[in-house]
Each structure stands twice: as C-alpha cells, then as structure tokens.
Amino acid sequence: MTNQNLQFPKFYVTASAACPYLDGEEERKVFTELQGPDANALNEALGKVGFRRSQNVVYRPACEACAECVSVRVDALAHTPSKSIKRIARANADIQSEIRPPIATQEQYDLLSRYLNTRHSDGSMADMTFEEYKDMVEASPVQTITIEYRRAFNAELMAVALTDELSDGFSMVYSFFNPDEPKRSFGTYLIHDHINRAQLANQQYIYLGYFVEGSTKMNYKSRFKPLERLGPNGWYPFDAHSQSV
Numbered sequence: 001m002t003n004q005n006l007q008f009p010k011f012y013v014t015a016s017a018a019c020p021y022l023d024g025e026e027e028r029k030v031f032t033e034l035q036g037p038d039a040n041a042l043n044e045a046l047g048k049v050g051f052r053r054s055q056n057v058v059y060r061p062a063c064e065a066c067a068e069c070v071s072v073r074v075d076a077l078a079h080t081p082s083k084s085i086k087r088i089a090r091a092n093a094d095i096q097s098e099i100r101p102p103i104a105t106q107e108q109y110d111l112l113s114r115y116l117n118t119r120h121s122d123g124s125m126a127d128m129t130f131e132e133y134k135d136m137v138e139a140s141p142v143q144t145i146t147i148e149y150r151r152a153f154n155a156e157l158m159a160v161a162l163t164d165e166l167s168d169g170f171s172m173v174y175s176f177f178n179p180d181e182p183k184r185s186f187g188t189y190l191i192h193d194h195i196n197r198a199q200l201a202n203q204q205y206i207y208l209g210y211f212v213e214g215s216t217k218m219n220y221k222s223r224f225k226p227l228e229r230l231g232p233n234g235w236y237p238f239d240a241h242s243q244s245v
Contacts, residue, residue: 009032009033009042010032010033011030011031011032012030012031012032013028013029013030013031013062014028014029014030014031015028016028016064019063019066020124021068021069021212021215021217021218022066022068022212022214022215025063025065025066025068026063026064026065026066027061027063027066028061028062028063028064029059029060029061029062030059030060030062031057031058031059031060032046032057032058033056033057034053034056034057034058034141034142035056035141036141039056039141039142040141040142040143042058043058043142043164043166044166044167046058046060047164047166047171047207049230050071050230052171052173052209052210053140053142053164053171053173054136054173055135055136055139055140056139056140056141061210068212068213068214069210069211069212070210070211070212070213070229070230071207071209071210071211071229071230072207072208072209072210072211072221072227072228072229072230072238073169073205073206073207073208073227073228073235074191074195074205074206074208074224074225074226074227074228075204075205075226075227075228076169076194076195076198076199076203076204076205076206077198077199077202077203077204078226079195079199079224079225079226080225081192081195082223082225084223085188085192085223085224088184088185088188088189088192089189089192091183091184091185091189092184092186092189094151094152094153095149095150095151095152095158095159095184095189096149096150096151096152097147097148097149097150097193098147098148098150099145099146099147100145100146100147100148101145101146102137102138102140102144102145102146102162103137103138103146104130104133104134104136104137104138106130107157108133108137108146108148108157108160109130109133111157111158111159111160111176111177111178112128112133112160112176113128114178114179114180115176115177115178115179116128116176118179118180119179136162136174137162140164142164143164143165144162144163144164144165144173145162145163145165146160146161146162146163147160147161147163147190147193148160149161149177149186149190149193158177158178158181158184158186159175159176159177159178159186159189159190160175160176160177161174161175161190161193161194162174162175163194166203166205166207168203168204168205169198169203169204169205169206169207170194170197170198170203170205170206170207171206171207172190172191172194172206172207172208172209175187175190177190185220187220188220188223191206191208191220191221191224194206195224206224208221208224211229222238226238
C-alpha cells in the first residue's frame with residue numbers, strides 16, 4: 001500500500017518577519033509537521049531538498065524577494081582538516097565528548113542561557129524558558145541525540161550539540177557553548193567533531209543548515225572542505241557557482 005502521508009505532506013507558509021541574518025530583509029518559511037511512523041523517512045527526504053527540523057516541524061525559506069539562504073553540507077569522507085582547524089582541535093584537546101539521549105537538563109539550560117545572553121541577546125530565543133528548551137530537545141519524532149562536551153579535568157559542561165542521525169550522516173540541528181572562551185572557536189570545533197564521528201561510522205555528510213553570503217554569523221561554515229551547496233538541480237561543490245543555474 002502506498003503511504004500517501006509520506007508522499008503528500010501538507011505544507012503551510014508563515015507570515016513575513018524580520019530576517020535574522022540580513023538587515024532590511026524579511027523572511028518567510030514553508031513548513032510541514034513530522035509525525036507518525038514515517039517521520040524519519042520524511043525528515044530525511046525533505047532534508048535532502050533543503051528543509052531543516054525544529055522540534056516536530058521541518059521548514060525551509062520561502063522568501064518572496066530574497067534567495068540568499070543556501071543549504072550546505074560537508075562531505076565528511078573526503079574532508080581533510082586545514083591547519084587552522086587542526087589548531088582549533090589542539091586548543092580543545094582537553095575536551096571530552098559523550099553521546100547522550102535527547103533529554104534536557106538544567107545544566108544544559110544554564111549553559112544555553114549564558115550563550116544566548118552573550119551571543120544572541122536580541123534574538124528570538126533570548127527569553128527561552130526551561131520548558132521551551134525541553135520541548136526543543138525532547139519533542140523530536142526522529143532519531144536524535146545530544147552530544148555533551150566537557151572539560152576533562154573538572155567535568156565542566158562546555159558545549160552541547162543537538163543532532164539528528166540520518167542514514168547518510170548527521171544533521172546538526174542546534175548547538176551552544178561556553179561564550180567566555182572565544183579562543184576555543186567552539187562553533188568550528190563542534191563541526192570538526194561531528195566530521196570525525198561520521199568518518200568513524202563511514203557516514204558521508206554533515207548537514208550544516210543554511211549559509212548566507214555576507215552574514216558574519218555564517219562564515220565559520222565555509223572553513224570546511226569539500227563543502228556542497230544545494231541548487232535547483234541538486235547538490236554541487238560550494239564554489240562552483242556556474243553549476244547552480
């Protein structure tokens with residue numbers, strides 16, 4: 001029997017709102033709900049065409065006047081870290097990581113609050129409550145893990161990644177970290193760690209969400225090679241702009 005819910009999910013469009021990445025622009029999203037036994041399959045299928053998951057919803061930009069948000073992924077099996085990434089890995093040699101089930105803890109939330117207050121105090125998540133954080137972590141209808149990163153000598157929680165496990169790799173849903181140690185470059189280090197995990201598991205891709213040209217918040221993603229971007233005809237090398245048309 002054909003699963004009509006998987007083939008024909010119902011999509012909805014949000015109202016326009018201020019873009020969080022580009023000043024003066026407005027964003028709009030198309031989204032659908034993940035539910036039932038086919039949630040994993042739908043999440044994977046839509047992820048390959050540029051959708052991202054948030055709790056039990058997957059979405060992608062559907063802006064009327066802008067198309068700057070581009071889905072990107074790293075080919076983990078072909079990746080060789082650059083000198084700068086190796087330096088960042090050495091700077092975090094005292095960090096130990098552990099995969100845990102997607103269960104929110106007060107310790108995680110306290111770190112998230114510090115991160116948001118320092119890095120994104122004017123963002124939409126700035127006033128997130130513990131219950132809202134719990135929903136973000138635990139309201140997942142797909143195969144999801146959290147990875148905790150702790151300082152080895154005192155077990156201090158330094159970073160957390162919320163990650164979906166896919167058949168071809170990992171999708172990094174959200175991550176946050178200690179904002180008081182910028183020299184560690186945790187944003188870059190967490191991707192490096194996910195690439196290492198993918199290589200050990202012989203998984204090919206790390207899905208990084210969206211890249212916006214000109215947004216300083218996104219620059220760290222372009223450090224990872226080979227990076228691929230999603231165009232009208234599928235995935236292609238990030239720098240091969242001529243292939244996108």
